[in-house]
Amino acid sequence: xxxxxLWVTCFVALFLMLAACSSKETSKSTEDAASKDTGIExxxxxxxxxxxxxxxxxxxxxDEALSSRTVAVMVNNVPxxxxxxxxxxADIVYEVLAEGKITRLLAVFQSEEPDVIGPVRSAxxxxxxxxxxxxxxxxxxxxxxxxxxxxxxxxxxxxxGLYYDGSLFKRADFRKAPHNSYITYKNIKxxxxxxxxxxxxxxxxxxxxxxxxxxxxxxxxxxxVTVSYGDHYKVQYRYQSEKGTYFRYINNExxxxxxxxxxxxxxxxxxxxxxxxxxxxAGRRNINxxxxxxxxxxxxxxxxxxxxxxxxxxxIPVKDGAEVSFVSGKTWVNLVPATSLGTDVSWE
Numbered sequence: 001x002x003x004x005x006l007w008v009t010c011f012v013a014l015f016l017m018l019a020a021c022s023s024k025e026t027s028k029s030t031e032d033a034a035s036k037d038t039g040i041e042x043x044x045x046x047x048x049x050x051x052x053x054x055x056x057x058x059x060x061x062x063d064e065a066l067s068s069r070t071v072a073v074m075v076n077n078v079p080x081x082x083x084x085x086x087x088x089x090a091d092i093v094y095e096v097l098a099e100g101k102i103t104r105l106l107a108v109f110q111s112e113e114p115d116v117i118g119p120v121r122s123a124x125x126x127x128x129x130x131x132x133x134x135x136x137x138x139x140x141x142x143x144x145x146x147x148x149x150x151x152x153x154x155x156x157x158x159x160x161g162l163y164y165d166g167s168l169f170k171r172a173d174f175r176k177a178p179h180n181s182y183i184t185y186k187n188i189k190x191x192x193x194x195x196x197x198x199x200x201x202x203x204x205x206x207x208x209x210x211x212x213x214x215x216x217x218x219x220x221x222x223x224x225v226t227v228s229y230g231d232h233y234k235v236q237y238r239y240q241s242e243k244g245t246y247f248r249y250i251n252n253e254x255x256x257x258x259x260x261x262x263x264x265x266x267x268x269x270x271x272x273x274x275x276x277x278x279x280x281x282a283g284r285r286n287i288n289x290x291x292x293x294x295x296x297x298x299x300x301x302x303x304x305x306x307x308x309x310x311x312x313x314x315x316i317p318v319k320d321g322a323e324v325s326f327v328s329g330k331t332w333v334n335l336v337p338a339t340s341l342g343t344d345v346s347w348e
Contacts, residue, residue: 051063052065053065053066054205054208054328055091055110055111056110056203056204056205056206057070057091057092057108057110057111057134057203057205057206058091058111058328058329058330058331059205059206059208059326059327059328059329060111060328060329062111066111067200067201067202067203068110068113068199068200068201069110069135069136069137069192069197069198069199069200069201070108070109070110070134070135070136070137070201070203071108071109071110071136071137071139071185071188072106072107072108072109072130072131072134072136072137072138072139073086073106073107073109073117073118073120073139073140073183073188074104074105074106074120074121074122074123074127074138074139074140074141075087075104075105075106075107075117075118075119075120075121076104076105076118076119076120076121076178076179077095077102077103077104077105077233078102078179078232079232079251080175080176080179081119081121081175081179082250082253082255083255083256083257083258084105084118084119084257084258085114085116085117085118085119085182085257085258085259086107086109086114086115086116086117086118086185086257087105087107087255087257087264088114088256088257088260088262088263088264088265089109089112089113089114090107090108090109090112090330091108091109091110091111091112091330091331092107092108092330092331092332092333093105093106093107093108093331093332093333094106094108094127094130094333094335095235095332095333095334095335096124096126096127096130096287096335097229097276097285097287097335097336097337098124098284098285099282099283099284099285100230100283101229101230101231101232101233102230102233103229103233104121104124104127106127106130106131108131108134108136109185110134110203113185114185114257115184115185115186115259116182116183116184116185116259117139117182117183117184117185117188118172118181118182118183119172119175119178119179119180119181119182120139120140120141120161120169120181120182120183121140121141121142121178121181122140122141122142122143122144122147123138123140123142123143123144123147123148123151124143124144124146124147124284124285125144125146125147125149125150126285126286126287126289127140127147128147128150128151128156129289129313130289130313130315131156132156132313133312133313133314133315134203134313134314135201137157137158137159137188137192137197138151138156138157138158138159139158139159139183139188140158140159140160140161141160141161141162141165141169141178141181142160142161142162142178143160143162144284146284157192157195157197157198159183159188159191159192159195161181161183164191165181168183168187168188168190168191169181169182169183169187170182170183170184204312206325206326207323207324207325207326208325208326208327208328209325209326209327209328213325214244214299214300214327215300217299217300217302217304217327218302218304219299219302219303219304220302220303220347221301221302221303221347221348222239222298222301222302222303222347222348223238223239223241223301223348224236224237224238224239224347224348225237225246225269225271225298225303225345225346225347226345226346226347227271227334227336227344227345228344228345229336229344232251233250233251234250234251235248235249235250235334236248236249236250236252237249237266237269237298237332239301240265241301243265244267244300244327245265245266245267245329246265246266246267246269246298246332247263247264247265247266248263248264248266248332264330264332265329265330266329266330266331266332267299267326267327267328267329267330267331268297268298268299268326268327268329268330268331268332269297269298269299269331269332269334270295270296270297270298270308270315270317270331270332270333270334271295271296271297271298271333271334271336271341271345272293272295272308272315272333272334272335272336273293273294273295273336273337273338273339273340273341274287274288274289274291274293274335274336274337274338275287275288275291275293275337275338276288276337276338287335289310289315290310291310292307292308292309292310292318293307293308293338294306294307294308294338294341295307295308295317295341296341296345296347297317297324298347299326299327300327303347304319304324306318306319306324307319311323315333
């Protein structure tokens with residue numbers, strides 16, 4: 001009789017254990033099915049941040065706590081210098097008139113480091129001021145008189161190709177001087193270490209829109225933007241709605257990287273009107289980067305007519321007194337004479 005009771009007890013325990021396992025499996029299956037039906041993953045997965053940090057000049061995520069110092073390089077933009085090298089990895093590019101109707105580019109790097117940059121060209125004082133807004137290591141090849149005064153003051157970390165031609169700076173055999181001076185990022189770091197420049201930096205970040213704010217951007221349609229500096233400098237930006245970026249063209253030729261053929265893609269295009277004044281017989285200019293003025297910001301295929309101000313040396317978009325945020329990604333800034341903002345800048 002005791003053996004029979006023991007057998008019954010074991011059978012009941014086994015039955016209860018199997019029933020519990022079946023209940024757990026059913027519960028898990030129901031949970032998985034609900035997850036598939038709603039497309040929502042488990043909460044602990046949803047709540048985990050994708051990245052621990054963001055780059056200060058692009059707003060893009062990164063898992064590394066990077067504090068690399070900003071580098072700003074003067075890049076040649078005459079037809080003989082195109083396509084250039086390294087621009088596709090710049091966080092920000094400033095396009096500004098030099099002499100006549102020739103533009104020159106100041107490429108600002110922090111989140112990415114291209115292998116080679118160039119052709120490198122000479123400095124002007126307002127490019128130096130733009131670089132100083134980031135406390136960047138300023139890289140150039142030659143200078144105007146006013147830029148020379150600034151750069152020899154001892155207050156600006158810089159590398160001049162006049163002093164390092166053939167060492168840090170190399171002459172390319174596929175182009176003629178003065179359109180053939182190039183520098184590698186490795187040599188920028190090498191020259192910076194040699195001169196005891198600080199290579200780490202706390203960088204104030206631009207404000208960036210959140211994902212839901214990006215989709216709510218309002219403005220006039222702007223799938224094609226034109227900024228005309230002159231016959232050889234007619235810049236166009238063409239919007240790619242499926243990517244949310246603008247491709248850049250100059251005289252209908254797409255701007256790409258010389259080595260990799262990677263196109264320039266921009267989340268933000270900012271056109272800034274500033275007072276320009278010719279100051280000498282060589283056609284050099286004084287450009288007012290301090291007073292603020294009118295601007296147009298292009299994002300997500302929309303145009304917003306706004307203003308700009310100078311904040312600690314940086315050009316900042318503002319509207320109704322408040323700073324306007326960028327879309328996370330790369331930015332191109334076109335400075336134009338204030339008088340031509342309404343005539344040489346158009347969109348549709």
